[in-house]
Amino acid sequence: MSERVGGRARRSVAKWVVLAAVGLAGFAAVKTGWFGFGWAQLKAMYWPRDEAILEWLPSGTAAVAIVDPHQMRLKDLAADPSSLGPTIVRIRGDVLKVTGVDLAFDVDKLAVAPNLAVLRGRFDGQALATKLAEYRYVKADYSGRSYLVRAGEDAVLVVDDFLVYGDETSLKAAIDAKDGASLAKDESFTSRLSHMGWNYPLVATVSLADDRPSLRTLIAGATGPRAVTVGVRASSGVDVRAWVETGSATAAADLAKTLDQERARLAETLEPTAGAELAALLAGAAKDATVRADPAAAQVEIRAHVRPDALDAIVRAAQNSSALTATAKALRLVQLLTPPPH
Numbered sequence: 001m002s003e004r005v006g007g008r009a010r011r012s013v014a015k016w017v018v019l020a021a022v023g024l025a026g027f028a029a030v031k032t033g034w035f036g037f038g039w040a041q042l043k044a045m046y047w048p049r050d051e052a053i054l055e056w057l058p059s060g061t062a063a064v065a066i067v068d069p070h071q072m073r074l075k076d077l078a079a080d081p082s083s084l085g086p087t088i089v090r091i092r093g094d095v096l097k098v099t100g101v102d103l104a105f106d107v108d109k110l111a112v113a114p115n116l117a118v119l120r121g122r123f124d125g126q127a128l129a130t131k132l133a134e135y136r137y138v139k140a141d142y143s144g145r146s147y148l149v150r151a152g153e154d155a156v157l158v159v160d161d162f163l164v165y166g167d168e169t170s171l172k173a174a175i176d177a178k179d180g181a182s183l184a185k186d187e188s189f190t191s192r193l194s195h196m197g198w199n200y201p202l203v204a205t206v207s208l209a210d211d212r213p214s215l216r217t218l219i220a221g222a223t224g225p226r227a228v229t230v231g232v233r234a235s236s237g238v239d240v241r242a243w244v245e246t247g248s249a250t251a252a253a254d255l256a257k258t259l260d261q262e263r264a265r266l267a268e269t270l271e272p273t274a275g276a277e278l279a280a281l282l283a284g285a286a287k288d289a290t291v292r293a294d295p296a297a298a299q300v301e302i303r304a305h306v307r308p309d310a311l312d313a314i315v316r317a318a319q320n321s322s323a324l325t326a327t328a329k330a331l332r333l334v335q336l337l338t339p340p341p342h
Contacts, residue, residue: 048198053111054184056118056164058177063206066193067110071201071233098135099156100127101163116166116174125158132156140168143175192229195243200231209247225255238311242302249295256293256300263287278317285310 048068057064092103101107107121129139129148137148137156147157147164155171157164164174183189192205209226227245232238246252262269267283274282289304306314 049194050109050120050198051184051190051193053109053118053120053162054190055178055182056162056174057111057113057116057183058173059181059183059186059189061113061116061183063114063204064183064189065112065202065204066198067112068198068201069104069107069110071199098131100124100131115170116164118174119163119165120161121163122161123158123163128156128158142172143179145175147171147175192227192243192245196229196231196241200233202232203230205229237305237307240302240304240306244300244302246298246300248298252293252295252298252300256291259291259300259302263289263291275317275320277320278314281310281314281317285314 048071053066054064096102101123106123107119109120111118129137132148132150135150137150139146140149140155141147145157145159147155149155149168149171154166155168157171157175164171166174177183189205189207193203196203196205205227206229207227225244225246228242229245230240230242232240244255246255263283263286266286267279270279270282285304285306289302292301293299294301
């Protein structure tokens with residue numbers, strides 16, 4: 001009898017020890033940021049949509065790029081000396097030293113616009129203020145919100161899980177956008193992202209003309225592209241999808257025809273600057289792309305897939321051209337973000 005009682009007591013103690021260990025592990029995961037990092041990884045896989053990050057971008061912002069680090073191979077990129085790896089490592093180290101923010105671990109989503117960047121992740125506003133005080137950043141207030149600013153240079157705002165960075169004027173515009181008109185409330189903008197989808201490591205959209213043209217423009221007949229949205233995904237090569245919005249069904253058909261004509265002579269166009277080898281490779285990739293007009297939506301869809309071997313050949317050809325050093329680094333960056341074929 002006493003042995004059974006003792007056995008139950010030992011099992012009860014063991015159960016509480018296990019529960020305590022799990023609780024401590026969970027607490028440590030939350031405090032160190034690993035829980036949030038893991039949750040962000042899961043969201044990137046199954047629920048990548050995040051329009052809340054657009055609430056800090058003023059309505060009418062012409063160009064925005066949205067980056068999802070959880071869908072990228074950042075470790076391989078940082079380790080590669082032939083691309084932008086050393087620069088990225090340096091920037092990460094400098095930012096971590098000055099702010100305590102680890103761009104590779106603390107940031108889950110990044111929206112970049114001219115003069116403004118909005119980061120969603122895990123940030124300690126008080127710790128950031130303490131560190132930046134050493135670099136002569138001071139507290140300032142605008143429209144009921146406090147931020148840090150270094151006069152004449154840049155400013156930082158931390159609110160919950162958002163960090164907003166830019167010059168002071170742009171930061172104030174971001175605060176106004178949050179409290180008023182933002183891209184999150186711009187249906188034409190959000191519909192572009194929804195149409196493209198959020199499940200890309202990189203999505204960029206650029207407005208080329210007013211979404212609401214004047215009567216004069218409508219009467220004359222709107223022509224040419226109004227906006228371009230591009231999604232890039234690295235999967236056994238590189239997949240690029242683009243939507244070009246035009247003003248009418250006729251404009252979409254004309255644009256698709258023009259793009260077909262231009263890619264047919266792409267090698268001839270690029271050869272003087274890129275060289276024969278690279279021009280031929282790029283022309284081959286363009287030839288394999290599909291260009292399709294959608295008259296009902298007044299849009300043109302472009303889809304392109306570059307195989308890993310073709311991408312590798314393009315990178316090598318670009319590296320052999322001194323005039324295209326920057327392009328070669330950019331292509332190498334894309335290649336490093338590309339998983340190897342299974």
